[in-house]
Amino acid sequence: MHTTSITIPTPCNFNFWRTVYSHGWCALPPFKIDKDAQAFERILELSDRLLVRCVMKATGKGITVQCHSQKPLNATHKQEIHSQLRACLRLTEDMASFYAEASRLRKFQWVPRMGAGRMLRSPTVFEDVVKMICTTNCSWALTEIMVGNLTTKLGRKFESGAYSFPTPQALAETTEKFFRKEIRSGYRSPYLLELGERVASGKLDMELWRSSTLPTDELFKQVRAVKGMGDYAAGNIMKLLGRYDYLGLDSWVRGKFYELHKNGRKVTDKTIEKYYAPYGKWQGLFFWLEMTKDWYDHKFPF
C-alpha cells in the first residue's frame, strides 16, 4: 500500500466541517466520517480505475488528504483526486455573491460568519441522482440500506474493506430482480436500472448538468425527466448543481418549517414557497440553511 499526501488550498470563507455536515450525504458510503480521528473519508475511483482511499482533515493550510492506493500516484492521479474532492466540497464555487446577499439579511448574517452554504456532493452527478432516488418515499434507515447495498454489491472493494460507488455500467449489467432482491430498492428498481442503462450507453450525459448554461427552469425539466425524480428529488439535485431556485420539500423539512414558523401548525406547500420566494435565486439555499441551523451548534450534528 502506498500513501501520498496532498494539500487542497481553501479560501478564507471555507468551513470544512460545515460543508461535510451540510446534509446527509456525509453519512452515506463511499463517504465516511471518522469522529475519533476527526477525519472525513472517501473511496475515489480514478479514470484508469485505480481506487484511492482519501482521508481528509482540515488544517491551517487547507485540507490535507492522505491518499492510500495500491500503486504510487502519478501527477495525473493527484490532479484527478484534487479535482474530484474540490467538486465534492464545492470549492469550485464562488460564494461571494451569496454571502453578500446573506450579510444584508439580519437573520442570515450567521451564514457567512460560519462558512455555511456549501452543500456536499458526490464526485459525479450520476451518484447524486442514484442516491437521491434512494431517499424518496422511505425512511433514512432504508436509504442507508439501499446505498450500502449498492456499494457492497455493485461497487469495488478496497483493501480497507470499504467500497467504491458503482459505475453506471455496473448498474446496467444487473437486472430488476437483482435490484429488488439484493439492493432492496423495491419499486425504484426499474428507475435505477433504466438510469444505469441510459448513462452507460451515452444516451444521457448528466455530468454536463454541472456546467450547463441552460436557464434554470430548462435544466430542472431535464432533471425532472429522469424516472423517479419528482419535485422533491429534482429540487434537491438542482441545489447540488449550484441552482437554488427550488425548495425540494419533503416531510422532514415541512415539519421543521411548521415548527419554526407556524407553531407546529400544518400549512400548504404553496404557503412555504411564498415565504421563501422573496429570496429569489437563493431561496432553496436560505431555506435549507434555516431548516438545519441547529446542526451548526455541534461539530458532529449526527
Add this chain to the structure above:
DNA sequence: GCGTCCAGGTCTACC
C-alpha cells in the same frame, strides 16, 4: 414470532 398498520415521494390513469 407473526400479522397489521403506517410513513414516505413518484408515477399513471382518470376527470
Add this chain to the structure above:
DNA sequence: GGTAGACCTGGACGC
C-alpha cells in the same frame, strides 16, 4: 391542472 390509487420497505405496535 388536480387527484386517487398503486408502488415497496422497514419499523412500530398489538397479540
